[in-house]
Amino acid sequence: MKKMKKIRLISMLALAIMVAVGATSCKPKDADIQKAVQTAVAANPDATGVTVAVEKGVVTLTGEVKDEAASMAINGLAAAVKNVKSVVNNMTIAAPLVNPVDAQLIEALKDALKDNPTVVAAVKEGVISLTGEIKKSDLPKLLQKVSALKPVKIDNQLTIK
């Protein structure tokens, strides 16, 4: 082969190889993105229950977090990582912890309100809040049942029918 043709052939081959290599190595690997997002998310102490999955640059977050604020913060951390195309937030919010006194009152209220289906009770720090409807004639009996549970206070917001 003539020298010029040989050089041209080699350089074209080199170019072809470079293009081929370039086409695959410029694309970020999901595994690398996953590692980077994992590290970023771990900076948030509420993220201990969160799992990170990455497919074609799309991050999916699953697991339980303590509240909405934590969910949004963790989502934000993942979205800010380089090469992340988008974040799918499949995290669930944990049910709020109930203190034992409130838990006891909630249990006892189930029995106390069994005959008053139009009455709804909520409990917070020993205070029982009543909402819904009731007849005036039924009110003393209902309040007697609720008072027997020895709440801190009864917040009566019932509508008298």
Next chain:
Amino acid sequence: MTLAEKYSTVIDAAKAGGSTDLQVFEQGGVLHIEGSVPSGDVKDQLWVLYDKVDPNYVTGDLVLNVNTSVVEGGKVKVVTESSNLNIRKGPGTDQPIVGKAAHGEIITLISKANDLWWLVRTNDGEEGYSYAQYLEPVAL
């Protein structure tokens, strides 16, 4: 005016009605009146007086927990609104029903399991737990 002064009519009526174990204390802006009175009529009267001071009980500054005193082994009357009272295997509405007592029926109190559930026996011999708030002690 203190809360005890505000509800003085209720406290006085309970004492006049024969209560010997009345406890009145104020906690967190709420007055608590606890104890027992000899009859259901006195108890009902307390609630009428409470309603006079705080119509429809909306203020929420009183927890009135005065119950009719009861003797174990004594008689109690079923004071549901109109329906039968369930008698259950255990102290809870999730417990299976083992019998019933009719509205107005007088049955025997065997013992108080706790403040809310009492062990009773009907005249038919059915024995089990009923919700205490639907049982009113009757004078011996």
